[in-house]
Amino acid sequence: MGSVRPRGPGRWILSFSLPNCERRRPTVRAATRAEAERELRRREGDIAQGRPLFTHADTLTFDALAKDFITDYEINGRRSVEKAKKIVEKLTEVFTGWKAVNITTPAIRTYIERRQREGFKNATINRDLAALKRMFRLAIDAKLLSHDHLPRIDLLKEAPPRSGFFEWEAFQLVLRHLPARIKPIALLAYELGWRLREVLGLQWHQINLDEGWVRLAPGTTKNDEGRIAYLSPALLATLRAQHAMTRELEHTAGVIVPWVFHRKGRRIGGFRKVWAKACREAGVPGMVFHDLRRTAIRIMIRSGVPERVAMMISGHRTRSVFERYNIVSEADLQDASKKIGAYHQLNGKQRMEPHQSSGDLIDGRRDR
Numbered sequence: 374m375g376s377v378r379p380r381g382p383g384r385w386i387l388s389f390s391l392p393n394c395e396r397r398r399p400t401v402r403a404a405t406r407a408e409a410e411r412e413l414r415r416r417e418g419d420i421a422q423g424r425p426l427f428t429h430a431d432t433l434t435f436d437a438l439a440k441d442f443i444t445d446y447e448i449n450g451r452r453s454v455e456k457a458k459k460i461v462e463k464l465t466e467v468f469t470g471w472k473a474v475n476i477t478t479p480a481i482r483t484y485i486e487r488r489q490r491e492g493f494k495n496a497t498i499n500r501d502l503a504a505l506k507r508m509f510r511l512a513i514d515a516k517l518l519s520h521d522h523l524p525r526i527d528l529l530k531e532a533p534p535r536s537g538f539f540e541w542e543a544f545q546l547v548l549r550h551l552p553a554r555i556k557p558i559a560l561l562a563y564e565l566g567w568r569l570r571e572v573l574g575l576q577w578h579q580i581n582l583d584e585g586w587v588r589l590a591p592g593t594t595k596n597d598e599g600r601i602a603y604l605s606p607a608l609l610a611t612l613r614a615q616h617a618m619t620r621e622l623e624h625t626a627g628v629i630v631p632w633v634f635h636r637k638g639r640r641i642g643g644f645r646k647v648w649a650k651a652c653r654e655a656g657v658p659g660m661v662f663h664d665l666r667r668t669a670i671r672i673m674i675r676s677g678v679p680e681r682v683a684m685m686i687s688g689h690r691t692r693s694v695f696e697r698y699n700i701v702s703e704a705d706l707q708d709a710s711k712k713i714g715a716y717h718q719l720n721g722k723q724r725m726e727p728h729q730s731s732g733d734l735i736d737g738r739r740d741r
Contacts, residue, residue, distance in 0.1 A: 375417055377409045385409035389417055399431035402475035415521065430518050435468040435476060438508035445511055452595075460504045463488075473512065478524045481505070485529070495529035502526050537664040538671055539563070539657075546655035555644055557615050558634050559665065561587075564608050566669030566687035568595065569662050573641055575633040582616060585609045594688055602686050 375389030380400055387409065388398050403409040439461045446454040467484050468476060481502070488498045506526045512518040539547070544563060548556055558572055571589060580587045591599035604612065612633070619630050622638055632640045645662075652660045666687065673683040684690075 375413050377406060377413055379406075387413045387416065389413060399474075400472075401431075402472075402477060402480070404479060430474055430522060431472065433473045433512065433517055435471045435473060435508075436465070438473055438512055439465060441511050441515070442504065442508045445507075457504065460501055463501055464505060473509070473518060474522055476505075476524060478526070481524055481526055494532065496531045499528045499531060502528055537660055538668040539660070539664060543655065543657050543660075544665075544668070547651050547657065547660075550651035550654040552647060554634070554636055554641065555647060557611050558641070559662075560608060560611055562662065562665040563669055564605060565602050566666045566673070566683075567602075568666065568688070569643075571595075571688070573634060573643075576631045577616065577619070577633055578631070580612060580616075580633065582609070582613050587612075589688075598688070598690070600685060600688055 375387060378386050378388070380386045383402050383404060384400055385403050385406070386398055386400050388396065390396055401409060401412055403412060443454065443457060443461060446457045451457070464484075467487065468480075471480075485498055485502075488501070489495075506523075509518065509523045513520060513523060544559075548559060551559060558569075561567065562569065562572055565587075567589075571594060574593060575587065579589065586601055586603045588601045589599055594600065615633060619633075619635070622628075623630055626638060628638050630638045632638075634641050648662055649658075652658055670683055670687055670689075673686065674680065678686075
């Protein structure tokens, strides 16, 4: 039989023997002696039933899990690897140097409470928790940990997704307050619903100004799928003007400008402050550029574009996510009420007998 003895606050040394009489003395984190003894019994049960003990589990650290997590992102060519690295940085602030087996559910709850005190929203914390769970899954797949080592990681309840969209008048007001170099970007996003990164990355070889289409190559979009969209006459005219301005700049400056949207020939990287200022001045503070994506999808559906076609234009792979962007406004609800009323009125007239008024119909019912 094994034994348990304290090593420090919340740390215990388990002592037990393997079938070959080798003595193991791993250190584990546990709030109480009873919890440490349960861990000892679990490991002794694994030995008795011949299950592998994952002999290196006690030496596997969080830092090793995090390194393998980032490596998995890199070898699979995920574009969000930089976001993954930032998540790892936040987790490392707390768990660096920890043994993987000591990252228990209570320790994760403590991490959650710390992040909440720091002002992080539940959605942001959930990204951290999802990454941590993925780290353990990779270790389990690699036979470095057992399923028993996986702590229970429950995601937090998140706030409802944003539902902002632009009415036509509000968008026109924002356009008036945007710099000239930003207006074409907003117009393209307003019509096609493309993500800001996809719009800013456009180059002239992706646009055919004669046939009126713009193309995103496979691997450059969020879901890695390429797509093509045809432009309305107004948007096509805007891009032709942008092209003429770019060619004039190339001629005068003697440079080649591959980017569709640029600032004196240099690619535009972002304009969050400029956008926020324009929205405040337009009387719609708090609106973000991504709200144009919701607006574009809403316009497509209400203009009669089939949902499947709208999804192909906007780049949505799943209908569940697409539905989140198909915003219903108060005007939509009022319009629905009018249509319902018109339907009942028409249906009532069709049921009335020829040359019979509604009053006669009621009297007739009474006679029957």
